[in-house]
Amino acid sequence: MIEFRSVGKTFDDGTVAVRDFSLILPSHSTTVLLGSSGSGKTTLLRMINRMVDPTSGSVLIDGADIAGRRPVELRRSIGYVMQNSGLLPHRTVLDNVATVPVLRGVRKRDARARALELLDTVGLDRALADRYPSQLSGGQQQRVGVARGLAADPNILLMDEPFGAVDPLVRAELQQELLRLQGELGKTVVFVTHDVDEAFLLADQVVIMREGGEVAQRGTPAEILAGPADDFVAGFIGADRGNRRLHVREVNGARVVVDAQGRPAGVLEP
Numbered sequence: 054m055i056e057f058r059s060v061g062k063t064f065d066d067g068t069v070a071v072r073d074f075s076l077i078l079p080s081h082s083t084t085v086l087l088g089s090s091g092s093g094k095t096t097l098l099r100m101i102n103r104m105v106d107p108t109s110g111s112v113l114i115d116g117a118d119i120a121g122r123r124p125v126e127l128r129r130s131i132g133y134v135m136q137n138s139g140l141l142p143h144r145t146v147l148d149n150v151a152t153v154p155v156l157r158g159v160r161k162r163d164a165r166a167r168a169l170e171l172l173d174t175v176g177l178d179r180a181l182a183d184r185y186p187s188q189l190s191g192g193q194q195q196r197v198g199v200a201r202g203l204a205a206d207p208n209i210l211l212m213d214e215p216f217g218a219v220d221p222l223v224r225a226e227l228q229q230e231l232l233r234l235q236g237e238l239g240k241t242v243v244f245v246t247h248d249v250d251e252a253f254l255l256a257d258q259v260v261i262m263r264e265g266g267e268v269a270q271r272g273t274p275a276e277i278l279a280g281p282a283d284d285f286v287a288g289f290i291g292a293d294r295g296n297r298r299l300h301v302r303e304v305n306g307a308r309v310v311v312d313a314q315g316r317p318a319g320v321l322e323p
């Protein structure tokens with residue numbers, strides 16, 4: 054479990070990124086921080102592995118304040134996946150994945166064997182292991198990024214807009230892949246995005262943020278859809294989303310679900 058306790062962050066230049074943020078992120082579930090640019094999502098995410106330290110309040114992992122942990126050691130024990138994958142351009146795919154375990158003292162041979170397994174895990178062909186990042190598609194690079202995030206077998210996986218830079222089809226594929234992986238691995242995932250559909254698809258818990266790291270609403274996707282806390286939330290999640298009344302219509306013997314405008318939303322199982 055991760056806990057933010059009245060956390061604030063004012064940067065050296067006086068920018069108040071987060072005023073007073075409290076949240077519990079249960080273990081083995083996915084929490085999505087959703088909000089527009091500048092609402093403090095990345096700042097909060099980076100507090101979990103001490104890339105950023107709060108100026109007030111504290112962050113706890115399993116009840117222990119991480120202010121007492123050595124940042125480098127903490128960072129190596131937590132997976133971190135970012136937009137544009139953050140891969141090292143002059144290292145092969147395999148070495149990119151194996152880097153952190155080697156830094157933690159795993160023998161190179163063992164780290165590479167494990168890295169090959171991780172390529173399977175994230176759905177990448179092992180034949181890509183010796184390529185350099187520039188020789189991969191954007192979607193493949195993101196998969197390598199996820200494999201690298203998982204390499205140290207962390208309990209916590211931080212993902213900062215990991216699928217922001219790929220086209221919509223590949224993005225949908227990566228989202229499904231993450232759902233599958235999460236079903237198997239059950240990590241404590243903290244995911245930052247400003248894409249509402251992505252947030253609702255992936256999250257167990259959604260936290261809608263507004264400027265200054267203020268929580269506009271927190272809940273399951275269903276709770277937020279069913280009862281947006283205010284106009285800001287309603288506007289953010291799309292005004293028509295909550296009251297998109299769905300109907301069932303018969304089409305060629307199949308039961309098709311359509312919305313108020315008659316747009317098909319899906320097919321009911323027979």
Ligand SMILES: Nc1ncnc2c1ncn2[C@@H]1O[C@H](COP(=O)(O)OP(=O)(O)OP(=O)(O)O)[C@@H](O)[C@H]1O
Pocket residue numbers: 064065066068069070088089090091092093094095096097247
């Ligand atoms: N190192 C820094 N020094 C000064 N201000 C910063 C620094 N890092 C972030 N900020 C400011 O803090 C605020 C929150 O930034 P943050 O990156 O956490 O937002 P975000 O919600 O992740 O936005 P985005 O979706 O654009 O990534 C912004 O106003 C930003 O300009």
